[in-house]
Amino acid sequence: MRYAHIIGWGKSLPEKVLTNDEIAQMVDTNDDWIFARTGIRERRIAGDDESTATLALAAARAALETTDLNPADLDLIIVASCSPEHIFPATACLVEDALGARNAGAFDLSAACSGWIYGVSLAAQSIATREIDHAMVIGAETLSRFVNWEDRTTCILFGDGAGAVILGPSEQPGGVLSTVLGADGSGAHTLALPAGGSRMPASHETIDNGLHKIRMDGRKVFRFATRVMRQATIEAVEKAGLTMDEIALVIPHQANMRIIESAARGLKLPEDRVFVNLDRYGNTSSASIPIALCEAFDAGLVQPGDRLVTVGFGAGLTWGAAVIQWVAEPVPERRWRNRVRAVLYLLARIRSGLRRFWRRVETWLFRPPAPGA
Numbered sequence: 415m416r417y418a419h420i421i422g423w424g425k426s427l428p429e430k431v432l433t434n435d436e437i438a439q440m441v442d443t444n445d446d447w448i449f450a451r452t453g454i455r456e457r458r459i460a461g462d463d464e465s466t467a468t469l470a471l472a473a474a475r476a477a478l479e480t481t482d483l484n485p486a487d488l489d490l491i492i493v494a495s496c497s498p499e500h501i502f503p504a505t506a507c508l509v510e511d512a513l514g515a516r517n518a519g520a521f522d523l524s525a526a527c528s529g530w531i532y533g534v535s536l537a538a539q540s541i542a543t544r545e546i547d548h549a550m551v552i553g554a555e556t557l558s559r560f561v562n563w564e565d566r567t568t569c570i571l572f573g574d575g576a577g578a579v580i581l582g583p584s585e586q587p588g589g590v591l592s593t594v595l596g597a598d599g600s601g602a603h604t605l606a607l608p609a610g611g612s613r614m615p616a617s618h619e620t621i622d623n624g625l626h627k628i629r630m631d632g633r634k635v636f637r638f639a640t641r642v643m644r645q646a647t648i649e650a651v652e653k654a655g656l657t658m659d660e661i662a663l664v665i666p667h668q669a670n671m672r673i674i675e676s677a678a679r680g681l682k683l684p685e686d687r688v689f690v691n692l693d694r695y696g697n698t699s700s701a702s703i704p705i706a707l708c709e710a711f712d713a714g715l716v717q718p719g720d721r722l723v724t725v726g727f728g729a730g731l732t733w734g735a736a737v738i739q740w741v742a743e744p745v746p747e748r749r750w751r752n753r754v755r756a757v758l759y760l761l762a763r764i765r766s767g768l769r770r771f772w773r774r775v776e777t778w779l780f781r782p783p784a785p786g787a
């Protein structure tokens with residue numbers, strides 16, 4: 415039997431920090447209220463030269479650095495995002511091009527904050543069935559660009575960032591042991607970005623009415639979240655043939671401390687078995703779990719053989735959970751390998767430039783035959 419293991423991980427966060435006190439200068443709120451109701455102290459905000467694709471690319475490169483793979487070894491790149499670079503082309507294709515991952519298929523996945531778990535589920539099954547060998551699953555967001563900075567009920571919550579993992583094949587039992595995915599579209603309106611799609615294309619009216627910004631019914635989302643976090647965790651653990659006692663660490667979607675605490679209480683989990691970094695980053699949507707996973711690994715909270723649950727929920731409404739057994743050890747850093755990769759990234763840029771140039775020449779040389787010719 416073939417198992418899909420996490421063999422690489424990386425994250426990328428913008429440098430700019432936005433504190434609660436700074437938000438309090440923009441809307442009628444304060445640090446005490448935000449921290450008491452959400453657990454958030456500060457979040458990161460993308461700079462002018464940053465976007466979902468640049469953060470995704472930086473996380474992807476960081477993930478490659480923890481492995482002995484080159485970009486050409488990747489067979490699949492999935493970018494989970496609800497704030498992609500464009501409606502199309504996919505952000506994943508931009509990452510593929512910049513990495514020089516010339517053998518990879520690439521697509522974006524829209525399942526909001528559950529997106530990274532959806533991506534891991536698809537990638538792990540593709541590896542287990544021998545369809546592919548190596549997949550990069552990235553969660554990347556710049557939700558700050560879609561937040562209404564005059565709406566105190568939403569602007570306090572979200573932050574920007576990206577996290578990536580690389581999944582690879584192994585005959586050794588472990589890796590992604592089970593996944594559970596769920597959706598309930600009857601709650602689609604509770605958390606949405608109404609305009610900009612085919613239903614409501616951009617117009618003066620949509621802009622004047624603020625329909626390109628996040629709308630949320632916080633209380634409804636809260637109730638839904640507390641229920642599904644617990645349920646999805648239990649289902650995924652049962653599906654993996656385990657009990658909660660065998661789970662070393664739960665890495666929940668970092669949306670709200672009260673939601674996390676309520677789920678932990680329902681699962682009878684002590685504080686030290688639930689990972690939290692929400693205070694520093696806020697809700698980074700699809701990026702929140704992979705960023706948290708990276709920090710848990712890097713802090714040595716996960717030992718080889720440990721079983722983890724990652725669990726999330728989000729717009730859609732969607733939810734998902736994955737039980738993952740940690741087996742891989744990071745490859746020790748070797749400077750020459752990073753130098754080789756730096757050269758490969760440069761070659762990828764040259765290759766991309768040449769392909770663009772050739773596409774222009776080709777269009778000029780080979781015109782399609784006129785109709786009826």
Ligand code: COA
Nearest residue numbers: 442443447451527566567570632633635636669670727728
């Ligand atoms: N600062 C100060 N007061 C605020 C505020 C803010 N930033 N935002 C809302 N309030 C006020 C409200 O206007 C309301 O005042 P009122 O009682 O006079 O009407 C009061 O605080 C309580 O509002 P309520 O919406 O009941 O607060 P809450 O305890 O539900 O907390 C959220 C609000 C948004 C923090 C909470 O509902 C939440 O986190 N929901 C889940 C959202 C989420 O996770 N979304 C992402 C999903 S991936």
